[in-house]
Amino acid sequence: MFKLSCLSALLGSLLACSVAHAQIFQREMGAFDLKLGTTPTRSMAQGLVKPSVVGSFHGGLDLSHDSGFYVGQWSPSMGISPGKDLEIDSYMGFKQPFDQTLGYEVGLIRYSYPEVTTPDSQELFGGLTLLGSRFGIAFSNDPDKQNNTLFADLSGNQPFGVGISLKYTSHQFNTPVAVDGGYVGSFTDWSLKLSRPFMGIDLDLIYSDSSLSGSGCSAYAGHNSQCDGLVTLKAEHAFY
Template identity: 85%
Template sequence: MLKTSRPLLLLGSLLVCSLAHAQIFQRELGDFDLKLGTNPTRSMAQGLVKPSAVGSFHGGLDLTHDSGFYVGQWSPSMGISPGKHLEVDSYAGFKHPFDQTLGYEVGVIHYRYPEVDTLDSHELFGGLTLLGSRFGAAFSNDPDKQNGTLFADLGGNQPFGIGVSLKYTTHQLNTPVAVDGGYVGSFTDWSLKLSRPFMGIDLDLIYSDSSLSGSNCSAYSGHNSQCDGLVTLKAERSFY
């Protein structure tokens, strides 16, 4: 598994920042393709990993061989902004297209938090690409629970230019959490995201919810930012 220190990740981010109006810096190195960017370059892996709040400074690198094998790192937070901690997600995998309409991808991701007292975790993922849409699944063994995720990104069919992605995850707690009236040993959460670019701005409308409600939400530790149903409108513009 690729392990890189913060200086290298910062270097990658600075290289990207120096390229005006570009989010991905790409260069061929023999049989390898190197990418540095402020956006995740692995769509399948980044679609399946557990989401985390992206900081003001983020970036990563990706090295792919012509055979389909790849390794890389993505840091959703460099730990520079107040209240943010450095997170380094290292991954390795294999991607292979059968033809122009169908392909598959499998891999593993290692999550590391160097600045906080949190155990590392791993996630296995795999999926199919069909006519431009992605369907996948992942399993992670976190220090406090096990997670199983189903994921779909219907990028191959975008009515009115609107992208649609869905995620459904089951969480099995290692130790049940006491709540009013009993214990919570497992729960599920899900999200639906509608995306559309508008005048250089990426607009996202997200609905998220979980199987917990009321006082049981004290046991929630899932993917969503809130236990109960939540509608979020997000607008983001990249300046480099």
Template identity: 75%
Template sequence: MFKPTIFLISLLACMHADAQIFQRELGDYDLKLGTSPSRSMAQGLVKPSSSGSFHGGLDLSHDSGWYVGQWTPSMGLSPSSNLEVDSYLGFKQPFDQTLGYEVGMIHYSYPQLDTLDSQEFFGGLTLLGSRFGAAFSNDPDRRNSTLFANLSGNEPFGIGLSLKYTSHRLNSPVSIADGAYISTFNDWSVKLSRPWLGIDLNLIYSDSNLNGSACSAYSGHNSQCDGLLTFKAERSFY
């Protein structure tokens, strides 16, 4: 079990919280240092998130396809937050403009908490412009297996389609109101997206196989257990 080198990312604690990335080429290496995530993994399935006022990290990649980095979603500087350090290692290789693959792992650690570290293994494939990903995480309280597909290689009427399905297995079953226990559940989401006048329009439907009183045991990726239809309009100003 390795421990992350926290001093590498602690340099970012004094940086302003606005998103920014500093990039520099060092021979065959490309170094990125910033307060916004510089990489998504498994062809877009695994994306670092920011949960604290101070966050940042570094990413170092080589021309051969290897990359390594650390990302800290929260520096744990406020009483309501805890330090989290995500260290990752991966290999990404395109065969040509239409075919490529990626494999790697992430190690999640929480130095301020008496909790076990967790790991996530991931892989991705790019085929004719579409992206497919899979990830397996072994957390202290559960195991999650996720499949992802972004069919951007074939967009009828300019509409993109993304699908995500996750199976959750809890280490300790959760008791619900009727006396039953929930140890496994699944959730999924479908997203339709289309750019319009510089605005990203997204229509998202999410659901799970739990309903009624069983929803008290839900703790998946979606914002709620039951079916939910969400419309989002986003515009980037920089």
């Protein structure tokens, strides 16, 4: 897998608190297209890079070629805020349309934590783009478990101007985790996000939950911020 040492320098001009609206700076360089921004810009990777950016500085870059190949890095946390470690999600892949309504994409993501001893992990993803909506699947190999993810972003069909995205993941521990009253060998979690702009503000309503409950939640290590059902309302406004 690759490392782009220039990430930190490029992010110097892109650092933005999570209350800021996503900003994308784009420049064409011959057959290459470079994007810098405060949100992931790659279609499939955007649904898979770690989404937790609340209270942290974040940003990334994406470099694509006319042939369909691309590489990029996204940092959901620059390690500046208290309790937040530096994380770099590096990805590479290939994207091509079949025609004007249908396309495909495959790629690989590596999650790394340079400042801590947490081992790196990898994720293989692929999917289809149909009429502006994205449907994908991913397989990842974490140090302690295996994860299989299904995700969908229905951007191509927004009833009443509301964007809809969904994610469902099954997690299988390499070794069952002990909890009060037994062991947890596997679990699932899911999330549903509704998004709509309103008077210059991006509003997100997010519901997340998992198959664990009670004492079993002590074994939870999934995508959501907590094990039990949670409803989150998030509002973002552009400062620049």
